[in-house]
Amino acid sequence: MTSPQPARPAGIIAQQIRETAPEEKDSAYPQFLPDLCGVSAVAVLVMMGELLAVVLVLAVDGLREFSWQRLGLFSLTAQWVILPAAALLCRLRPRLARLPRWRAGATSFAVVLAVLATVMLVQQWWQARLSGEPLDLWALAGNLLLGAICAGVVLRYAYVQQQLRNQQRAELGARIEALQSRMRPHFLFNSLNSLASLIAVDPDRAERLVEELSALFRASLAEPRMVTLAQELALARRYMEIEALRLGPRLRLEWQVDESLADTPVPSMLLQPLLENAVLHGVARLRGGGCIRVEVTRHGRQLALSIENPLAGGEEPTARGGNGMALENTRQRLAAHYPQGFRLDAAADGDRYRVEVALPLSPGQGQAAGGVPA
Template sequence: MSDQTTATRTQRESGDFLPDLCAPQAVLLLVLVAELLALLLAMINRGLAQVSWEAVALFSFQVQWIVLVSAALLCRLKPRLNQWPPVRAGAISYGLVLTITLVFSLLGQWLMRAFLGQAPTLDAWQLGENLITAAILAGIGLRYLYLQQQLHNQQQAELQARIQALQSRIRPHFLFNSLNSIASLIASAPDRAERAVEDLSALFRASLAEPSLIPLERELELCRDYLAMEQLRLGERLQVQWQVDEQPDNAQIPALLLQPLLENAVFHGIEPLPEGGVIQIQIARSGDQLAIRIENPLPTAPVSHTQGPHSQAPQKAREHNRMALDNVRHRLQAHFGPTARLSEAGEGGRFILVISYPME
């Protein structure tokens, strides 16, 4: 692979070179900045005591055209800028702004003299002032935009790495437990074991996929596959009640967010009870928030005062449960920000988890 190809790939993978200057919010900001710059140039050129609206309008007309045309051309060049090395992309962007400044400065001088009925002549000093001013301001502005975009790229990369790390902690846990479930069925119920392998394959594909938001219905499908596999192992001891309100088609959720919570509900709420119990899943929409409620029995295990090898098992189980909940909480906040919530409570012999987050 050539050095140029490697540099191109590195630049493409690192993200955009400049922000999207054609976005409505960016255009509005550029217009406001250009207007403030025109006011500043009018004050410097005429002095505060002699500044007039005519002078501000004249500078504003020229500066707005330079800024907006530069932004439009940089937007058109954005795919190429993202492929070039940063030094080359920066030099081309800088040269483009200076070229546009030169063109509009010459055009402005010609229009002004034509409007006043004068012969078209070149004011080299005025042209030089415009180019020097543009060189300073363009250098500062492009450098600021570049650093701002690189910070955004870094934040996005860190966010994706964080989400991948959080999701990778889920995979071994539920996969090993699922394999144990299948192993317990092979000798006594091979047909059920085959069905469990099919359900596991769907979960396996989901766990190996890139961490992202998926449709809520797809996540519920995976959860049903998992619970069906556990019901093959636990039989009538595991009862599941679903209450899912009609959801909009664009409702999404981080992949494999609910499955580990249901796994904890089975492991900590159903398995310790000889008679089993009921897991309730309720999903409802409240305004622009999606609320998910999961309930399972809360066994009351006696406190062991022995110092044998199994005395630490309940404590380790609680720690694992806490780690799983913290994992889910961090993934929610990574995707949806601080407005996402995961709360837990024990009430009436039931353990209750409530998830709420904004629907995008």
């Protein structure tokens, strides 16, 4: 629902920020191998095992005398090796990430060889029992050598793929950190300007503003990550309460938020720079102030965010050069978080300026408690 909300007393803001601000966490160890527990990973492994079985049958019998019986035997053997080895490596994945690379590689290879040797030994023993002949150790050694070569190739491929994914993730994190760090000095300078304007006029209010700013910076300086929409809105509301300490009744707010979207993940510090522009280039330039409207809804499979503020004389903020940095940084951060696509539009409509952001929703996100799509 839509309702104008005056700023709340500032005495409890700092404590609420301490309760809701995300804590910085130690970065996890870079993984040595991909996650082999997922459905897609298991499907790929099964497919690789079947292709390997086909290659072995073609190498032994050729295409003219292709043996489906031999293909079934090779396929069964390959899957009995691949699936248990993948399950063991999946369980060992957190420990492998903490080991040096050479030790993690040796451990992974040893696990696969142990499974391979067990399967091959059982298979050779069963064949020898059925045929009544002694165990063929040379055949067993040859099969183990062939399996070890294939296992080494597959493990090397998996390792290279995971290291490439680790590198891409690190580059993406560094890019997001750089984009967010650009906004921090901008936010700091504007906040200090607000504080300076209050010191001579209202020292008590300036003192409260210092307390609220310290708590707000704690949240803004946290590690860049995805947070829930509820956390992002809480941070945005507290920033607006700080601005209300400076502007007083000149700043009016209207929030229209679909509460069923509260758990939707969004990038941290998404709304604050957009709201900062709405205050600095809208309400603060008008003698009588104005109303800032924030709307959060769901449109189909997208999360729709819009921020609307009044304009002074109908002049667009971008024409004064003050709005471009925040919008461009926000656009680049969204491009890093949502490579599959997003939308960010900003334009003046008469005496109002409107910024619209559309983010993709994953299936199942935004489901209301009563079953109504948010």
